Amino acid sequence: MEENRSRLQADLRQKIIESRKIVDTYRAIIDAYIVDFFHLNHWNRLPPSWIRCFSNTPIQRLPDLLSFETRSSETNVWPLAILALQSLFRRLVHTRIKPIAEKHQTDPNYTYYRQSGLFKKSVKLKKRHEIEQFAINCSREPLENCSRTLVDIGSGQGNLARTLAYGFGFRLCCLEQNECFIRVARQKDSELWRRLAKLEPEWQNTATTAHPVHLHEKVNLDHIDPVAFVQRLRDAFNAEKEQQSHPFQFGLIGLHPCGDLAPSLLRLFLACKECRFVKLVCCCYMKLSCVQSISNTAAYEYGFPLSDFCRRTKLNLSYEAREMACHAIEQYRDRLKSDYHELKIHAYRAAIESIIVRLRPDLKHAGLKGGIKATEVNFAEYCHRAVAGLEITVPEEDVHSEATLARLNRWEEVVKFYTLRLMFAPLIETIVLYDRWLFLLEKGSNARIEVLFDPYLSPRNHVITAYK
Ligand SMILES: C[S@@+](CC[C@H](N)C(=O)[O-])C[C@H]1O[C@@H](n2cnc3c(N)ncnc32)[C@H](O)[C@@H]1O
Numbered sequence: 028m029e030e031n032r033s034r035l036q037a038d039l040r041q042k043i044i045e046s047r048k049i050v051d052t053y054r055a056i057i058d059a060y061i062v063d064f065f066h067l068n069h070w071n072r073l074p075p076s077w078i079r080c081f082s083n084t085p086i087q088r089l090p091d092l093l094s095f096e097t098r099s100s101e102t103n104v105w106p107l108a109i110l111a112l113q114s115l116f117r118r119l120v121h122t123r124i125k126p127i128a129e130k131h132q133t134d135p136n137y138t139y140y141r142q143s144g145l146f147k148k149s150v151k152l153k154k155r156h157e158i159e160q161f162a163i164n165c166s167r168e169p170l171e172n173c174s175r176t177l178v179d180i181g182s183g184q185g186n187l188a189r190t191l192a193y194g195f196g197f198r199l200c201c202l203e204q205n206e207c208f209i210r211v212a213r214q215k216d217s218e219l220w221r222r223l224a225k226l227e228p229e230w231q232n233t234a235t236t237a238h239p240v241h242l243h244e245k246v247n248l249d250h251i252d253p254v255a256f257v258q259r260l261r262d263a264f265n266a267e268k269e270q271q272s273h274p275f276q277f278g279l280i281g282l283h284p285c286g287d288l289a290p291s292l293l294r295l296f297l298a299c300k301e302c303r304f305v306k307l308v309c310c311c312y313m314k315l316s317c318v319q320s321i322s323n324t325a326a327y328e329y330g331f332p333l334s335d336f337c338r339r340t341k342l343n344l345s346y347e348a349r350e351m352a353c354h355a356i357e358q359y360r361d362r363l364k365s366d367y368h369e370l371k372i373h374a375y376r377a378a379i380e381s382i383i384v385r386l387r388p389d390l391k392h393a394g395l396k397g398g399i400k401a402t403e404v405n406f407a408e409y410c411h412r413a414v415a416g417l418e419i420t421v422p423e424e425d426v427h428s429e430a431t432l433a434r435l436n437r438w439e440e441v442v443k444f445y446t447l448r449l450m451f452a453p454l455i456e457t458i459v460l461y462d463r464w465l466f467l468l469e470k471g472s473n474a475r476i477e478v479l480f481d482p483y484l485s486p487r488n489h490v491i492t493a494y495k
């Protein structure tokens with residue numbers, strides 16, 4: 028066991044070292060924000076052989092660049108460096124493909140399978156998929172690991188907790204910093220409970236069915252206090268009244284704990300001896316604090332990197348790189364194949380940004396409005412709507428200037444650059460995930476990473492599970 032863990036750590040360290048070399052080599056592309064495409068002349072950041080190749084490559088050929096896991100049909104003659112990168116990605120990047128499920132076992136002992144329609148009611152497809160997969164995955168954990176007691180942190184409106192409690196019979200305590208979400212969660216719990224009780228009459232007689240307990244609480248990376256935390260949970264579960272023969276134990280779960288919440292949960296897991304396992308699907312890597320971002324604040328701890336190895340070797344990924352790692356790469360790949368004219372929007376935004384930085388440099392990256400479709404509005408209309416809320420209007424002469432028209436005519440270059448940049452996204456995400464995995468192994472836990480969600484439905488789809 029110990030030998031396996033050492034081997035795995037060595038393998039992860041080696042993969043991180045090699046991945047960093049790639050990031051260092053292509054940092055100019057990886058760190059390039061697409062809105063700066065025109066005024067910082069991103070196209071010229073590409074190596075000359077890439078410019079020659081991609082100037083003549085139709086957009087419909089680009090999806091192959093984003094399918095590093097399956098060998099393409101080799102109809103494209105890519106520059107050698109791209110072929111080398113694809114080969115390296117196949118070796119270094121963690122798979123994003125969900126394994127084909129073994130025949131789905133539905134266990135009628137679980138209410139979830141008897142009343143699945145009620146659990147899925149009014150929950151969007153993406154969330155429904157995430158909740159179902161996460162809950163099934165929890166239900167397969169060995170029970171002695173947590174006495175069927177789970178603590179969901181950053182529980183939002185409690186959708187996952189509700190399914191785990193009423194559908195799979197777990198005891199749940201939820202911690203959430205947003206009070207409005209807690210109110211909604213309690214209301215939704217009661218509604219589902221009422222409906223279930225009508226269909227499952229024995230529920231009304233059992234005093235044992237546990238409702239999720241919702242606590243309004245913020246978990247702070249800088250103040251992890253395991254004793255106070257566990258006491259808070261004991262109180263919530265009324266654990267003092269339970270028999271001493273059952274030691275109080277629990278598993279910690281988080282579905283898309285954004286930014287620093289994920290590292291906080293890993294630290295809580297390690298700090299509390301009562302916490303037997305942790306299971307997280309993470310997101311929003313750009314919100315992680317780093318040594319650079321905390322240096323101006325009173326904070327002491329930071330969220331990335333976590334492992335001793337990466338801290339010692341001063342691993343650093345820019346905000347831009349971590350933001351890109353959160354993109355929906357599979358959905359983008361499909362858009363390249365079909366409705367790619369929509370992607371003109373990136374050129375629209377970059378053209379507006381180049382006007383803004385000239386007229387109002389203080390509004391650089393101020394944030395243009397999203398959700399406007401390039402195929403439904405012309406550029407003039409887009410300008411008007413995209414800057415609403417900013418203290419600027421785009422002057423008519425700039426909207427119609429020759430310089431602007433020349434930029435808009437280059438919209439395909441913007442799409443190509445965006446795609447080339449996105450090619451690195453799975454590598455960046457892998458570095459973040461492997462740093463966490465290594466951190467857990469360094470601290471003596473057994474840990475693994477698997478693909479839990481279909482990446483088309485839910486692009487942040489890796490689950491980290493660790494046990495003591
Ligand atoms: C992306 S949402 C996920 C919500 C829910 N787990 C789900 O999948 O639907 C992240 C949630 O974590 C909560 N959150 C973020 N930081 C937190 C912190 N430090 N302590 C407690 N809750 C936090 C947010 O308010 C938000 O509800």
